Amino acid sequence: MKSFRFMVPYLKRYRWKYVWGMVILLAVDIANVLIPKIVAYITDGLQTGGFGMNQVLFYLGIFLASGAVIAIGRFLWRYCFHGASRSIERDLRNDMFRHLEELDVDFYHENKTGDLMSHFTSDMDAIRMAMGMALVAAFDATIMAIMVLYQMIVFVNPLLTLATMVPMLLILGGMFVYGKTISPRFAARQQAVSDLMDFTQESFSGVRVVKAFVRERAQYREFLKYNENARKKNLRLARLQAVVIPSLELMIGFSILITIVIGGYFVLNGKISLGRFFAYNQYIGMLVWPMIACGESIQMISKGMASIDRIRGIFETKSELTAPGVNGEGMDQAIVPEIKGDIVFSHLNYRHKGNEDETLTDINLHIKAGMTMAIVGRTGSGKSTLVDLLLHLFNVEPGMIYIDGVDINDIPLKNLREHIAYVPQDDFLFSDSLKANIAFGAQTTDLKAIQKAAMNACVHDNIMEFPEGYDTVVGERGVTLSGGQKQRSAIARAWLMDAPILIMDDALSAVDTDTEEQILSNLRETRQGKTTILIAHRISTIQNADLIMVLEEGSMAELGTHEELMQQKGIYHDIFEMQQLEAAAGEKRSELMKEE
Known part of the structure; x- marks a missing residue:
């Protein structure tokens, strides 16, 4: 019932299409049921000699009209x-994508990508069939069965109908058992396919790691296990269908046999006419469809x-973040400050x-607005x-983080994040053009602004070396670019936002020292009066910051300027000295290599 209630809003949205479809399907069923009666009238009329050409033409006209109704009606329903x-499938997929965008980061840590992808593909296919052909089959089977049984009892013979209905009732009972049995098997099959998709996606995304560690054969063996599990679950489903379908055909054969034996006896004894016997045989054929349709719809x-339950579980997952607008709540009490970049922990x-x-x-x-704050630590x-x-x-x-004097829990997420430009550690790029990737956060198509951001990030010259320049399409996750090019493209994306707060999380680790110095110089020039937070491992990246914090095992161990921290001769001093020794050793090795 929960699954049905979940789908009610979508069904209501397109209720008139369903209503008109049912009306048209009813007209088609009436026309179908009418045809055997027409055949019976013509057969009996010709056999007894009571029909002339006018009567034959009249019934043939009705026959052709019924055929036209069936042909046109089948297209329309x-x-x-x-x-x-199809519209429900589209709307549900749109809503699920939107809902997934609003879920917390923890949700994606706990759910695999392959499993989520299977919701958008195989689960959606199953729901579309349930909302389309299943409803058609259920409605058509019910209406057709009632009308055909009525004609068999009233127009032909009730005793003959009763005799041939015994195998049909067995078919109906078997179909209900079949429907209950297939559901858990289908759910297991869907999970196996999800696991296979997830493993395949991870293997291809991490192909560089797989090749670097020569793990192709090991990955292939793991793939065989997942693929074999999917095969077993599919076969388990197929075996059930392999038993049901022949059993169904056997029961249909019994019904036809009973019709021939008992119906033939009734014709020979004059209890029914030859035309009505022909009509009854056609009705038996028509009654087979509702029995099959019943099983198919179930x-x-x-x-x-089963698929709706899987997707409903996603929709029932709500964001745990406490901020106005999350899960559609609290916007009437929201505080929307004009964010300038004053931050207090x-x-x-x-x-x-x-x-x-x-x-x-x-x-x-306390990070004052316009300050460059650096964070360093192991x-x-x-x-x-x-x-x-x-x-x-x-x-x-509450009370632990303030932005411009407002508790972060009282600021709408959209408003907060629109004012923070962020360069993450993984430098994620989309499978799109470099122009679109850089403009992703700012949503601008102004090429001059995009080029200016790329110049500040020292990636413009690299981009112009590509044959298609800014229209160059990067591979999945930016795989066609070098590490430094990806990192600088991500910096350009954040730069273009021109946000009051800029966060760079170890965003210069893949660039050389000269390029790093140029980017930092550009930062100082273009972000005057705006807050910048730099996270880095290299002291050279952060030594000119207004304030530097040293984190040690989650605690603030040291705080001050570069000069102040060096005088303290603590953790920061030790890190600096170690990096200086490493740099000197590197220069010595370079000199020795040149001499050789």
Whole structure:
């Protein structure tokens, strides 16, 4: 019932198409039922000699008119039912995509991409069939069965009808059992296909890693396991269908045999006419379809309900973020500040979901608007988590983060994120042109502005070397670009937003020192009066920042300018000295190689 209630709004949206489809289908069924009676009248009239040419032509005219109604009606009901089911499939897919966009980052950590993709493909196909052909089959089977049985009882003979209905009732009962059995098998098959798609997607996305570690054979063996599991689940479904279909045909054969034996006996004894015997045989053939359609509709509805349950689970998942507008709530009390970039972390504590230890502990920091703030620390010290919280990707307790004096939990997510430009560690690029990738955040098509951002990010010259320039289409996740080109393209994308707050999360790790210095110089020139947060491992990236924070195991270990931190001779000093030694050793190796 939950699955049906979930689909009611979509069915209501296209109810008139369904109503008209049912009306047209009813007219087609009436015309179908009428044809055997016409044949019976003509046969009996010709046999007894009571028909003249005028009567024959009259009934032939009705016969042709019925045929025209059937031909036109079949097109129209298909247009109505299939059109409605395709529209529902489109709307449901649109709504699911929109809903998935609004879910938290944790949801994507817990759900595999392949499984989500299967919801958009095979699950949608099953729902479309349930909302289209299944409803057609169920309605048509019910109406056709009632009309045919009525004609068999009233127009032909009730005793003959009763005798031939026994196998038909067995078919009907078997179809209900079939429908209940197929649902869990179909759900298992869908899960197996999802697992296969997810493994395949991961293997192709990580093909460079697979090749680098010579794991092709190992991946192939794993693929065989997933593929074999999908085969077994498909065969389990196919075996059930292989038993049901021949059994169905056997029962139909029994019904036809009974019709021939008993019906022939009734004709010989004069209980029914030859024409009505012919009509009864046609009605038996017509009654087979409702029995089959009943089974088909149960099968399609069972598959559809299994898929609806899977998709309903996604829609029932809600964002856990506490911010106005999330899950459609709280916008009437929303505070929409004019964000300038003044940020306060007040006794910030945070623990990742499922972790026992806190990722960040008692962070107290004031980043004034227009300041360049740098964060440095060892891997796993909580640097990325800090800026993720600033983007409100995860929940924080009220009173821990303020933007321009307003608690981050009171700022609508859309308003907050529109004022923050972000360069993530993974430098994700879409399979689109470089122009579209750089303009992604700003949503502008002004080529001059795009080129200016690319120049500031020191990637313009590289782009112009490509044959198609800014129209060059990068591969999936930007695979056709080098690491440095991807990183600088991501920086240009953030630069173009010209947001009050810019976050660069280790965004210069793949560029050389000269390019790094040029980008940092451009930052200082173009972002005066705007807040910039730099996360880096190299001291050279952050040493000119207005304020530097050193994170150590989630706690703020040191805070100050480059000169102040060097005088403290603590963690920052040690990192700087180590990097200086590494740089000197690198220069020494270069000199030795040149001498050789």
